[in-house]
Amino acid sequence: MQSLHRIPSLEQLSALTAAAAHGSMGAAARELGISQQAVSARISAAETLMGLAVLERSSGGVRPTGQGQLVLAWAERVLEAARDLGDGIQGMDASGRTLLVAASNTISEALLPQWATRLRRAHPDVALQVEPGNSRSVIEAVTNGAVDLGYVETPQIPRGLRSRTVAHDELIVVAPPDHPWARRRRGIDTAELSMTPLILREDGSGTRTHIQQALPGHASPLHTLASTAAVRDAARTMGVPTILSSLAVVDDLATGRLVRVKVTDLSMPRALRAIWNPHQRPRGPAAELLRISTQPSRSPRRGPRVPPA
Template structure:
């Protein structure tokens, strides 16, 4: 059921296999075995697209309910053991992966019996996981919208304009309008950083001379260093490159854009002791057992 749920979420045997650290044939075989047990096809293919059958939708609803009960049982048993053993599932937007490992390291050092599972994705992917109740805590730039969620701010996330050291705007005071004269390298559709920057350009009434979508933060950084254009990224994402002089932060009026990191969780889900302990780390609390 866990395998089928992941295939149904991704509508791809390959992506499900990657998420589950299994081979694609193994995932395919498990879904076929479940179909044999149910006595009806659960997933069918139309061209290159997979879709759930009516039986598949029914099984998916049941699988979610059953697996949620199993998770609740495991959480209650872990709580009975205190923080000696257990599992913490975190889902974070890709930009947060630069700052979060230090916090996870501190948490793990204090609670070595807690296994931490970290999933990294863009905002849309995290919202899909949130809707499926797949994780304990979610780290995002903006709280989930339209979902039954609780959230709180735990840190600032300043967005800065970056350029190669020899860029004409380097070392100058400039405005958003000045940025529009140069190509702009952007994250993929669904990125919270991209949404914030597009809103900034729109409020200034300008648009970049051209926009190049490179997707991941690493690709954007490499593109800027190669002289392809300017970009706006979280300062934490480019801290190493700024420190070593591979990139420079431009002095742009209105920047940095101050956003915030939020931690969120399903309102209806009882937080485990492990989740509460990690929340204490995010809040700057003591790492106590």
């Protein structure tokens, strides 16, 4: 086992991989929460220990050497194994723990219940506490370290956070069955959609952010409401169209309470993401929930398809 004497520590391997990933000692320092001098010292110590140069330094930053590329690939595998070991150990000692999760409305309503059921089977002694809100409030909670894990719909993730795509959905236009749009076999176009006041989610929600990007200059909303359920209910009772996640209106489409309206020149697919603070990496039950949420799951029931033009 003499070869183990030349293996850098996990801290040194983390400094190497972070610097290589960012191409910068300074960026690696920010990710690891240490000084740039400490990053440089860890890298130099690792290279001395191994007897080879892993990174090539220049005024423009750092990049892997030929040998360094191979070393970095091995280092990633070692770090991943170490993370798995840490998560497993922490998971064994998670009895009685409360897992704090912040989730945007669509995810908390449409996806988190099935994830929570699977987490309960794996960790029956862990209490899952979910704080629903919009994407802006979720990002704030994760940034401040107030929760273990967050789930958002917004397309913009702050650079200081880590993220992983867990699902995909699509924003669609829906209307009550007695609305004129519901009877248009050929649908509407973005010009008509943009001129029409709708019931929408509030500013700060991932849904509203996507709409603002897809339809710049859209007419001011007729009403703004702070939850997906409230928007859905208001659209049905007031007879006004809205734009919501396809996941949020599955049952309404299936029962005919709402009808999907075809927009001939617009589609709004999006990615739903888990986010976490790099200084508070998901471990134990949080890591298990992250794993569960990234696994393929059975698709929800689909409502009636939009008739072809």
